[in-house]
Amino acid sequence: FEIPQHIYDGWDARKRGAALERTWNDKFAAYQKAHPELSREFSRRVAGELPANWSAHSERLLEKIIAKTESIATRKASQNAIEGLAPVLPELIGGSADLTGSNLTLWSGSKPVSREGAGNYIYYGVREFGMSAVMNGLALHGGIIPYGGTFLTFSDYSRNALRMAALMKIRSIFVFTHDSIGLGEDGPTHQSIEHAAALRLIPGMDVWRPCDPVETALAWVAAIERKDGPTSLLLTRQNVPFQKRDAHTVSAIRRGGYVLADAQEPKAVLLATGSEVQLALGAKQKLAEEGISVRVVSMPCTSIFDRQPPMYRDVVLIPTLPKVAVEAGVRDYWRKYVGLEGAVVGIDRYGESAPGAKLFEYFGFTVDNVVKAVKSLLK
Incomplete structure (x- = not known):
């Protein structure tokens, strides 16, 4: 479409803008001379850079x-x-x-x-x-x-x-x-x-x-x-247990998903986030007592994990193994990781009013239920 010249001229603020910018730059140049440290700090923040330390x-x-x-x-x-x-x-x-x-x-x-x-x-x-x-x-x-x-x-x-x-x-x-x-x-x-x-x-x-x-x-x-x-x-309202990690495992957290607890020749992979990671670890221990080895993957940020190279994602999730995801939320999202043949311990209905621990038990967020889900895939 065409803008009439008189309309264009009326809205053309390039000269005025350039003059205002020159004035501001002159003032900032004077400020830099008078306050070199403060001006450097101002420039750092405006550039979005983090402090040197x-x-x-x-x-x-x-x-x-x-x-x-x-x-x-x-x-x-x-x-x-x-x-x-x-x-x-x-x-x-x-x-x-x-x-x-x-x-x-x-x-x-x-x-x-x-x-x-x-x-x-x-x-x-x-x-x-x-x-x-x-x-x-x-x-x-x-x-x-x-x-x-x-x-x-x-x-x-x-x-x-x-x-x-x-x-x-x-x-x-x-x-x-x-x-x-x-x-x-x-x-x-x-x-x-x-x-x-x-x-x-x-x-x-x-x-x-x-x-x-x-x-x-x-x-x-x-x-x-x-x-x-x-x-x-x-973030949770309730307390969650501290998880021990070596330095390599700590560094892997930045990749969004990582192996928190491994096993020799695992038969399945457990994925979990937030307060449900402890359930996955508890299930791993209970399954080990029955001779069933599983890997536990903590996935605190799925979007960052999805941006990792395919090789890293495959190394963590082991595509050939059955998978169970555990999260106190809707199940469907986790199908992208566990597939239609995998299992998800989740919740697809609204909650109830009761103490949090009671609700977790009532809705099946227990170690025993996670163990049951793993076994259902290994039959």
């Missing part, structure tokens, strides 16, 4: 977490990770949609943004979509890495903003706690069933569901280091 700092934090061997909820492990990483990231701006005390998104250096002055933490109120949209705006502005928290079920309210973050390939970090029926008495309105799978289906969204403090810390590191898209962190 970032890698060393994050490695030291990981070593401390491994040494502690804590069995805590991954939402608490997330708070510990923020506490450890935020001091070297002044560009990190946090917040929560009226659930700060539950999401555990505060750290000791958090200062609320308020009428009284600037800060690095935003109390958004019950505004999940508003929070996520503001986070996207902060990321687009540049010089800021935003994160914000709510319950995983309430990610539905944020859906448009989550999709836009992925579409725009921006570094927004969405913290979603209370990630399954494990949250307990709040009942089915608050218990996530389809949400992990739904988030994984958003192109460009990396979704982490870590099983312990080590995976949680590495999920945070990966989210902060990622410059080409958003990350969702799915």
